[in-house]
Amino acid sequence: MKKISINNLVEFRSKSPKSKHSFAADLKSGKEKVSTGKGGNYWxxxxxxxxxxxxxxxxxxxxxxxxxxxxxxxxxxxxxxxxxxxxxxxxxxxxxxxxxxKWRPSKKIEYIRKPKEYSTLTIKELQIQVNPNYIFRFKKDGIEEIGAIWFIAKINGFKKEELGMFADILYRFLDFYYSEKYVINPQYCIAVDLFNGSDINYLHLKDGKTLKILDSILDEIKELR
CATH class of the missing domain: 1.10.287 (Helix Hairpins)
Structure with a gap:
């Protein structure tokens, strides 16, 4: 099973029904046609x-x-x-x-190196790539908290709900790998669209200010496999 990037999911939304079926088939067969979503060295x-x-x-x-x-x-x-x-x-x-x-919870934050084996998160039997630029920990009211930020560049940028998928996966990633040791702060699970200058954190999704679409897209892919 090939790994899926959030960029893959963004592209999947705009595909025709036929192309969506091909995407799911290629994913299941493990063909290299499914891209990594890194976009080369363009940015x-x-x-x-x-x-x-x-x-x-x-x-x-x-x-x-x-x-x-x-x-x-x-x-x-x-x-x-x-x-x-x-x-x-x-x-x-x-x-x-x-x-x-506004993206720094405190002047005293400590950056955490992400182990290579923490590069994916399995959701609905699909392996999703998670590559934040920084993971950081900090103290708030004496409690050890953790957050992460992800800078993403794409020609013409992202729609609000698409950018929200990056914040969504960041929160789930931190919750899965780090919640035993830290409290996950949803305000600092941040995705930044570098092309148009917008940003979204998981708190926006949690409060309903941004539509959550990650699960519905993964459900659609799973049904097509």
Missing amino acids: VSCVSAINKSYKLNDFQPLANKRDELAKKSEETSYKRTLVMYKRNIDILYTFEKFDLE
Whole structure:
């Protein structure tokens, strides 16, 4: 059984009935046709800088990366590469408008390294990939709590409920692997759409402010297998 990324699920929503059947059949047969959802290295420049910026709580890495990409743009005439650089630069500008403090529960947070074996979560007999950029723990009122943040870039961005799937899987991931030791804080299970500058945390889903669609999509895939 192949692993499914949340991006796979986003793409599945827009497929025709025939394509949905093919997706489910390929998934069951284990064909490599089912993508990993990583999107290659298209966004690696901006996401690497954003990771560093978030961890340091400093926007300087964004400016450094923009300068680097601008220089690379001057050194190529290949149109697709120029478009890629421009999109990465645009995302860096978008991220610089964010308030990083709202994604940080405390100035005293400790980052937790995710073991390789924690990269998937089985739901409804399907293996879902979970790759947050950071997992962090912190103390609130003397209680050890945990949260995670996931930066996702996609051309044209995500719909609100699609971005909510990333926050949903983050909460379930933390609950499955870390709940014996920490209290999961739903406010800090955060998914950030880097393309259009929106963010959603699990509390939005829990309070009904964002539609939860993860289970219904997985049910549909399971029925087609």
